Amino acid sequence: xxxxxxxxxxxxxxxxxxxxxxxxxxxxxxxxxxxxxxxxxxxxxxxxxxxxxxxxxxxxxxxxxxxxxxxxxxxxxxxxxxxxxxxxxxxxxxxxxxxxxxxxxxxxxxxxx
Amino acid sequence: xxxxxxxxxxxxxxxxxxxxxxxxxxxxxxxxxxxxxxxxxxxxxxxxxxxxxxxxxxxxxxxxxxxxxxxxxxxxxxxxxxxxxxxxxxxxxxxxxxxxxxxxxxxxxxxxxxxxx
Numbered sequence: 001x002x003x004x005x006x007x008x009x010x011x012x013x014x015x016x017x018x019x020x021x022x023x024x025x026x027x028x029x030x031x032x033x034x035x036x037x038x039x040x041x042x043x044x045x046x047x048x049x050x051x052x053x054x055x056x057x058x059x060x061x062x063x064x065x066x067x068x069x070x071x072x073x074x075x076x077x078x079x080x081x082x083x084x085x086x087x088x089x090x091x092x093x094x095x096x097x098x099x100x101x102x103x104x105x106x107x108x109x110x111x112x113x
Numbered sequence: 114x115x116x117x118x119x120x121x122x123x124x125x126x127x128x129x130x131x132x133x134x135x136x137x138x139x140x141x142x143x144x145x146x147x148x149x150x151x152x153x154x155x156x157x158x159x160x161x162x163x164x165x166x167x168x169x170x171x172x173x174x175x176x177x178x179x180x181x182x183x184x185x186x187x188x189x190x191x192x193x194x195x196x197x198x199x200x201x202x203x204x205x206x207x208x209x210x211x212x213x214x215x216x217x218x219x220x221x222x223x224x225x226x227x228x229x230x
Binding site: 031033042043045048050055056089091093095101102103104106107109 | 148150156157158160163204208216217218219220221222223
């Protein structure tokens with residue numbers, strides 16, 4: 001089992017550019033979560049999916065953020081346009097039915113300059 | 114609304130001693146789950162231990178145990194025989210459950226643990 005796979009590991013981009021973060025959940029897991037971690041705000045849940053359907057996107061900071069899960073093995077988090085305050089570590093996690101065993105990916109460290 | 118509180122921003126412990134990291138939670142759900150994660154300086158989130166709200170016994174996983182006091186709404190993590198490799202940030206988290214059964218996991222602010230040789 002390769003675990004939750006996120007790409008890229010690091011991303012540096014200029015303000016105003018579009019950024020796409022990718023996640024491949026563990027096979028068989030039907031819940032997928034996107035978190036953002038900053039020193040100031042800690043770990044924040046941005047959005048989560050169950051069976052590829054977005055269930056709760058109340059944590060998405062603004063319309064510049066969007067997330068999709070076109071199939072059970074792939075999800076994207078897009079920021080357009082990016083701003084310096086979006087700089088953070090973005091984690092993807094997956095779980096079977098949102099219960100035990102939430103597994104996190106290694107994270108994407110995003111820097112917007 | 115659910116809430117997780119970790120009141121200890123930082124803790125020190127001597128190697129080979131035990132340490133307790135505090136966590137209190139607030140929920141109106143009867144069914145919920147409590148988790149502890151470790152985040153070393155490398156940044157990955159490592160699952161340590163889980164306690165279900167209906168579990169009568171405290172969860173244990175090797176050197177980790179969860180001191181679950183339901184009436185007090187506390188779920189403290191106890192690490193026995195601390196090792197230098199235990200130095201990390203530790204997060205308490207809660208999964209809401211009940212009728213919503215949404216599975217959303219929310220985190221406390223974390224406690225930084227440093228193990229002294």
